[in-house]
Amino acid sequence: MTTVLPRDAPAPTRRRRPRFTFWTGVTAATILVFVVLLLLPLFSLVISSFAGKQSDDVSLWQVYVTLFTKPYYYKALINSFVLSIAAMALSLIIGFPLAYCVTRFNIAGKLIIRAVIVLTFVSPPFIGAYSWILLLGESGVLRRWLAAVGVTLPPIYGWFGLILVLSLQGIPFVFLMVSSALKTVDQSIEDAAINLGRGPIAVIRTAILPLIVPGVSTAALLVFVTAFSDFGTPAIIGQNLRVFPRLVYNEFVNETTGGNFTVASALSVVLLAVSICALLAQRGYAERRSYGQEVLRPLAVQRIGGVRRLLATAFVYAVVFVAALPIVTVVVSSFLESKHSVITGNFTIEGYLQAPRLWSSLLNTLMFATVATLLCVVFGALVGYVTARFRTRLASFIDLMSMMPYAVPGVVLGIAFALCFAGAPLFLGGTAAILILAYFVRRLPYSIRSTSAMLSQMGTQTEEASINLGVAPGKTFLRITVPMMTPALMSGALLTWATVAREFNATVILYGSRTTTMSVEVFREVLYGNFGNASVVGTVLIAVSIVPIVILFKALGKDEDVLL
Missing domain, CATH: 1.10.3720.10 (MetI-like)
Incomplete structure (x- = not known):
């Protein structure tokens, strides 16, 4: 029996197969x-962490149980947390006022200051570690000068040196992130706080800081993760202080002398987990503290004078000088005669x-x-x-x-x-x-x-016009x-x-x-x-x-x- 459709009935539609296009191929290749x-x-890293010899009495998770129960490993993890948190805190304490002073106040030489900060940001991180050995090592130049005037500093090796170097490496992160965040605050916010009778510190604490929390927290995350995963700096000036990245490296490269790929992989998984958890925690915190705002008039530069300007300028140039000192030391010492570890004049x-x-x-x-x-x-x-x-x-x-x-x-x-x-x-x-x-x-x-x-x-108008004209x-x-x-x-x-x-x-x-x-x-x-x-x-x-x-x-x- 044949079914006759009305003349005005729509024709049955066939289901089209998706065409393979250029961008489909790009997506698949990506x-x-x-x-x-x-x-x-x-995935290979995770599988390798479970690749040790297993038996009925030993579970797949035994290697992780060992990492968190054996002092040799968990104390290194604690040391890394303490070191990273200390470096993060010190970087924020120094970097935040540095960025605020340079961004908000009429300090001379801002172009030079920003150039030096960028220089320290892009220079290899561990270079600062060994340059501080030249400065504050047992026979360091700066140590001898300070000793001549009766000033004695702690050894550059160990906790003091690591916190100092990692903090200085973290200051550019804080400076760049805070400076960028301050550009997203409208001047009307500060004006309203001042009109309500708030003092300068109260304006920063109650009006400006809450708006730049996402930027500050991102800077803190970058410093923490960078310090926590840094291997070169602890290897150069850490001496016998055990930190997690050094354990990862030692377990991996010492396979022929008693190391273990399974342990190295498990340590790497823990290191990766810490980094991811820190990232997720920061993103969640930043999203909760984020405020949608439209910037019509960015924060203006405040003209200060007298003692305030003198103190702000002295602080900024002191920090920039200390941050740039390792790079200057490396460049200068490269043109001096050396005999192994001794550099002459x-x-x-x-x-x-x-x-x-x-x-x-x-x-x-x-x-x-x-x-x-x-x-x-x-x-x-x-x-x-x-x-x-x-x-x-x-x-x-x-x-x-x-x-x-x-x-x-x-x-x-x-x-x-x-x-x-x-x-x-x-x-x-x-x-x-x-x-x-x-x-x-x-x-x-x-x-x-x-x-x-x-x-x-x-916009997409030009691209759409090209495709409509038949161009692939x-x-x-x-x-x-x-x-x-x-x-x-x-x-x-x-x-x-x-x-x-x-x-x-x-x-x-x-x-x-x-x-x-x-x-x-x-x-x-x-x-x-x-x-x-x-x-x-x-x-x-x-x-x-x-x-x-x-x-x-x-x-x-x-x-x-x-x-x-």
């Missing part, structure tokens, strides 16, 4: 890259001509940083477009995955890559490939964030979108290059005899007591890290906010 280079290594450039592995490590650093940066730029442009233009669950998942590398400490990522890719079937251990892949996934968020931020401010999505992206977001790509590339060049924590796990970078070379020379060679390589490394930032600021007109 997920594959994150799965292979991020999730798979971290004789000027010479022989160190640059005779440094044994300077040029090979420089070549490796330049090559690895360039290749990793190119990968980040290409992949970051595509991923940034997906996260900014497509409002789907898959795009949200990719956006979340792209931020995950922020929460993974360098030592943890290095061990995860070593476990996943160093052995069969790839055997990439110690090669340039494994280092470049680690740098790529670790620094990819810079390119993604800069690209997506610019695309979110750009891929060609539209290359011909229309990429030229428009070139400034963002350049910004992300320069920032990526600068941070890859100074990367240490992941490199020290993954490098081989032929893939030594400058950061590792500085570390090795310090451990061997060759402070002259360390200063030479360190000075070149500082220059390599600074040049992209100078280009970023001068050629692209960026300010220090781009570093956040």
Whole structure:
């Protein structure tokens, strides 16, 4: 029997199969890259932590039980918490008033102050550790000068040195975050508080501080996580003080002399868990304390004079001088004659001509940083477009995955890559490939964030017009979108290059005899007591890290906010 439909009845519709488009392929490739280079290594790390010999009497969790019941391990964890909290607190105590004074008061030389802060921010972190040995070590220059006037300081090694160095390394984080947060406060808020009779301190405490809590808490998080996961600084000046990253490294590299990959993996999982928990706690706290506000008139610079200006200026320049002193020490000592750990006062450039592995490590650093940066730029442009233009669950998942590398400490990522890719079937251990892949996934968020931020401010009319005229999505992206977001790509590339060049924590796990970078070379020379060679390589490394930032600021007109 045949059914006759009315003439005006709609024809039956067929369910269309989803077409495979250019951006579908990009999305699939993006997920594959994150799965292979991020999730798979971290999964291998977790599996390795349960890979010890098991029996009916020993549970899978025995290694974790041991970590939290054996004093050798849990005391190191406590030491890391105490050290990180102390560094975080001291950085906030010094960095917050520093940022407030520079941002709000008419202090002379603000450009120089900000330039020095940026310099200390992008310079390799552990360089400050061994430069303080030159200054406050047993025969340090500054220690001898202070002893001559009757001032005796505690030893630079151990708790005092670690808290000092890690706090100074954290001050730029606080300065940049607080300065940026202050720009989001409207002047009317301060005016209203003053009209209600509040004094200067009360205005900051009751009106301004509650509005910049998200920025302050982010700075605190960055300092805490950086200090908690730092390996180089405790290894150089920590002496016998056990902290968690040192245990992770020692357990991993001492496999042939009694170490244990299972314990190293378990320690890495704990380190990763601490970082992720700190990140989640900060985000939850910041969201609860966040206030939606529209800034029509940013906070104005207050003109102060007399004793107030003198005290504010003295405080700012004193902090900046102490923060920059390690870099100045490294650069100056690189031009002085040295004999192993003794640096004389004789000027010479022989160190640059005779440094044994300077040029090979420089070549490796330049090559690895360039290749990793190119990968980040290409992949970051595509991923940034997906996260900014497509409002789907898959795009949200990719956006979340792209931020995950922020929460993974360098030592943890290095061990995860070593476990996943160093052995069969790839055997990439110690090669340039494994280092470049680690740098790529670790620094990819810079390119993604800069690209997506610019695309979110750009309309889609030009792209839609191109597609409507018959141009394929891929060609539209290359011909229309990429030229428009070139400034963002350049910004992300320069920032990526600068941070890859100074990367240490992941490199020290993954490098081989032929893939030594400058950061590792500085570390090795310090451990061997060759402070002259360390200063030479360190000075070149500082220059390599600074040049992209100078280009970023001068050629692209960026300010220090781009570093956040």
